[in-house]
Amino acid sequence: MRLSKAFIPTQKEVPADATIPSHQLMIRAGLMRQLTAGVYSFLPLGLRALMKAMQIVREEMNAIGGQEFLLPALNPESLWIQTGRRDVPNFILSIEERDLVLAPTHEEVIASIAANHIQSYKDLPQIWYQIQTKFRNEPRPRSGVLRGRQFIMKDSYSLDASPEGLDASYEKHAEAYRRAFTRAGLKFFVVGASSGAMGGSGSQEFMVESEFGEDTVALCDACGYAANLEVATSKVEPAARTENGKAVEEIHTPNVKTIDQLAEFLKVDHRRLAKSLVYRHNGQPLLVLMVGNDQLNETKLSAALGGGEVEPMGAEQLRALTGADGGSIGPVGLKGFRVIADKRLEGANNLISGANKNDYHLGNIDLQRDATIEGYFDLRTVEAGEPCPQCLKLLNVTNAIEVGHIFKLGTKYSEALNARFLDENGQSLPIIVGSYGIGIERIVAAFIEQSHDDQGIIWNTALAPYHVHVIAVSMNSKETVLASNQIYRALTEAGVETLFDDRSNASPGFKFMDADVLGMPLQVIVGEKGLRNKQVEIKRRATGERTMVAVDDVVSEVKKLLQG
RNA sequence: CGGGACGUGGCGCAGCCCGGUAGCGCACUUGCUUGGGGUGCAAGGGGUCGCGGGUUCAAAUCCCGCCGUCCCGACCA
Numbered sequence: 001m002r003l004s005k006a007f008i009p010t011q012k013e014v015p016a017d018a019t020i021p022s023h024q025l026m027i028r029a030g031l032m033r034q035l036t037a038g039v040y041s042f043l044p045l046g047l048r049a050l051m052k053a054m055q056i057v058r059e060e061m062n063a064i065g066g067q068e069f070l071l072p073a074l075n076p077e078s079l080w081i082q083t084g085r086r087d088v089p090n091f092i093l094s095i096e097e098r099d100l101v102l103a104p105t106h107e108e109v110i111a112s113i114a115a116n117h118i119q120s121y122k123d124l125p126q127i128w129y130q131i132q133t134k135f136r137n138e139p140r141p142r143s144g145v146l147r148g149r150q151f152i153m154k155d156s157y158s159l160d161a162s163p164e165g166l167d168a169s170y171e172k173h174a175e176a177y178r179r180a181f182t183r184a185g186l187k188f189f190v191v192g193a194s195s196g197a198m199g200g201s202g203s204q205e206f207m208v209e210s211e212f213g214e215d216t217v218a219l220c221d222a223c224g225y226a227a228n229l230e231v232a233t234s235k236v237e238p239a240a241r242t243e244n245g246k247a248v249e250e251i252h253t254p255n256v257k258t259i260d261q262l263a264e265f266l267k268v269d270h271r272r273l274a275k276s277l278v279y280r281h282n283g284q285p286l287l288v289l290m291v292g293n294d295q296l297n298e299t300k301l302s303a304a305l306g307g308g309e310v311e312p313m314g315a316e317q318l319r320a321l322t323g324a325d326g327g328s329i330g331p332v333g334l335k336g337f338r339v340i341a342d343k344r345l346e347g348a349n350n351l352i353s354g355a356n357k358n359d360y361h362l363g364n365i366d367l368q369r370d371a372t373i374e375g376y377f378d379l380r381t382v383e384a385g386e387p388c389p390q391c392l393k394l395l396n397v398t399n400a401i402e403v404g405h406i407f408k409l410g411t412k413y414s415e416a417l418n419a420r421f422l423d424e425n426g427q428s429l430p431i432i433v434g435s436y437g438i439g440i441e442r443i444v445a446a447f448i449e450q451s452h453d454d455q456g457i458i459w460n461t462a463l464a465p466y467h468v469h470v471i472a473v474s475m476n477s478k479e480t481v482l483a484s485n486q487i488y489r490a491l492t493e494a495g496v497e498t499l500f501d502d503r504s505n506a507s508p509g510f511k512f513m514d515a516d517v518l519g520m521p522l523q524v525i526v527g528e529k530g531l532r533n534k535q536v537e538i539k540r541r542a543t544g545e546r547t548m549v550a551v552d553d554v555v556s557e558v559k560k561l562l563q564g
Numbered sequence: 565c566g567g568g569a570c571g572u573g574g575c576g577c578a579g580c581c582c583g584g585u586a587g588c589g590c591a592c593u594u595g596c597u598u599g600g601g602g603u604g605c606a607a608g609g610g611g612u613c614g615c616g617g618g619u620u621c622a623a624a625u626c627c628c629g630c631c632g633u634c635c636c637g638a639c640c641a
Contacts, residue, residue, distance in 0.1 A: 012590065013576045017634050037633065090639065114640060139565075139639060150608085194641095203641090214640090352635070407641075435641085474599050480636070509601035516601090537600095 022448040023144025038141025038149035048465035102135035114420040131184040145441040158434035168548030206404035208446040214403040222393035230299040241347040257327035266339035287342035293382040304377035330354035331371035457519030469520040473527030475504035484526040
C-alpha cells in the first residue's frame with residue numbers, strides 16, 4: 001500500500017481523553033477513531049491488525065475441530081426472557097420497537113439451534129464458534145477499546161453428552177487459547193476465575209499483565225499459583241484460640257469508630273479484633289464478621305450465600321434494628337440478623353467486637369460460646385505478601401487485562417431452552433454446554449500495552465498490519481524513486497505485506513517519525529546515501545538495529561529477518 | 565448510580581475570575597524553499613465558543629437547566 005494513497009491519519013497529538021498508551025497509540029497511528037463512548041470505528045490499518053488477531057484465533061479454533069458460525073446480533077427478546085437474562089442489569093441494549101435486542105453473547109442462540117437440530121448423542125460432541133460483534137450496556141466504557149459498548153468477540157460453545165466430554169472440550173479450548181495467545185505474541189498467564197452470575201462449575205481467565213488492566217490477580221512466582229482476586233486464597237494465620245477463655249466483658253471505647261482506632265486505643269493486635277459488616281441479603285439483615293482490617297470480597301460473599309442480592313445496609317436502618325452505629329456492631333446478643341464469619345475466625349476466642357451500643361465494645365468473645373454463627377467461609381480478599389496457598393511463598397498481586405475466558409457452563413441454558421438429546425439408553429438429557437470467549441480488540445490493545453515505546457507501537461510479525469515499511473527518503477531523487485518503487489514491487493510480489501512511504505510532500509524526518517509511530521517490524525530506508533553503493537538500510541523497529549544490504553538482496557534479507 | 569474534571573476551527577490549548585474585536589501551536593490550501601530524524605519563509609481558508617433558557621444596551625465570559633466526554637469509585641457472564 002502506498003502511503004500517498006492510503007487513508008492512515010497519523011497524529012502527533014492525541015485527544016486528551018485517551019489516557020493509556022494503547023488508546024493513545026491506536027489513535028496516533030491511525031488505527032481507529034472514537035465514534036461515541038465505548039464505540040470505535042476501525043480504520044483500514046486498525047482493521048488489518050484486528051484481522052490478524054482474528055485469523056490466529058480462527059486457525060486455532062479450527063485446529064481443535066471448531067466450526068465457524070455467524071450468529072445474528074439482533075435477537076428476539078423472548079429467547080432472553082426464557083433464560084431469565086432479559087433483566088440482568090447493564091446487560092442488554094434493547095431495540096424496543098420490535099421486541100428485538102442486540103445480543104451481548106450467544107448462548108441463547110446456540111441453544112436454540114441445538115434444540116432444533118441436536119437429537120442424539122451421536123450428534124455430539126460439537127464445538128461451534130463465531131467471530132462477531134457484541135453489544136453490551138456498559139455503564140462506564142473506558143480505556144479505549146479495553147471496555148466498550150460494542151466489540152468483537154470470538155465466542156465458542158461446546159456441546160457434549162457427558163461431563164467427561166465437557167472436560168475434554170474445555171481442555172481443548174484451554175490448549176487452543178494458549179496457542180493463539182502465544183502466536184499473537186502476548187505474555188499471558190492463566191488464572192482460576194469466578195464463574196459469577198454465568199453459573200457453571202469451572203472457569204479460567206487468560207490474562208495479560210498490565211497496570212491498566214481492570215482485573216486484579218494473585219500470582220505466585222515460586223509455584224505458578226495464579227487466581228483472580230475474586231477467588232484467590234492465601235494461607236494467612238487464623239485468629240488463634242488461646243488457652244484461658246475468660247468471660248465476656250464490656251469495654252468503654254469512647255469515640256472509637258474504626259478498627260485502626262480500636263487497635264490503637266486498646267493496644268491489641270488486629271487479629272484479636274472481629275470487624276462487623278452489615279448487609280442485607282435478599283432483604284434480610286446479615287452480619288459478616290471479618291478479622292481486623294481484612295477486606296471482604298463481595299464475590300466470595302455472594303458465592304457463600306448461594307447467590308441472591310447483597311447490598312450494604314444503610315445507617316438509619318442499622319440504627320433502627322440495633323440502636324447502634326456502624327462502628328459498634330457485634331455478633332453477641334444481636335437479634336434479627338443472620339451471622340456468618342470468615343474462616344480465619346473459626347474456633348477463635350478472646351476476640352473483641354462491637355457491643356451493639358455506641359462507644360462500647362465487648363472483650364473475650366468466644367464465637368462458639370457467645371454467638372450463633374451460621375457458617376465460616378473464605379470471605380477475605382487476598383493481599384500482596386501473604387503466603388501462597390500452595391507453597392507458602394509470598395504472593396504478588398497485579399493488574400491484568402482479561403483477553404480470554406473459558407467456562408464449564410453445564411446445562412443451565414440447554415435446560416431453559418430445551419436443548420436435549422437421547423443417550424444410548426433412549427433417555428432424554430440436557431446437552432452439557434461450555435462457553436468460551438476471546439476479546440479480539442483486547443488482543444490488539446493488550447499487545448500494544450506490552451509492546452511500545454515513546455516513539456510508537458512496536459508490532460511483531462504476527463499482528464502487524466504490514467510487515468515492512470519502505471521509506472523513500474526523498475522523492476526528489478530520481479534514483480531513490482526508481483529504487484524504492486522497484487523494492488516495493490519486489491516485496492509485494494514476493495508476498496511480503498508492505499507499506500510504501502512514497503509521499504513527495506513529507507520531509508525525511510517526518511517519514512521516519514511516522515514509520516516509528518506506525519511501528520511495522522522492519523523499515524527499509526531507501527535514500528541517496530545508500531544507493532551510491534547500491535545499498536539500502538534495513539532498520540528493526542524493536543531494537544533500532546540497522547544493517548546495510550544490497551538492493552538486489554532486499555527481498556531475501558527481509559524474509560530472513562521476518563522469520564527470526 | 566455516587567465523587568471529580570472538562571466541552572472554544574480536524575487535533576492540542578489560551579481567553580472566562582474582571583461581560584464589549586474570538587486567539588495561539590499543529591494540521592490544511594497556494595507559492596517559493598529544504599531534503600537522512602516532525603525543514604524554513606510568505607500569503608490564505610476554516611469556529612452556531614456543546615444545547616436551551618435567563619440577566620444585561622451587550623454573554624465564550626455571569627446565573628439556571630439539560631446534553632456529551634473523560635477520570636476515580638460502584639457495577640461487570
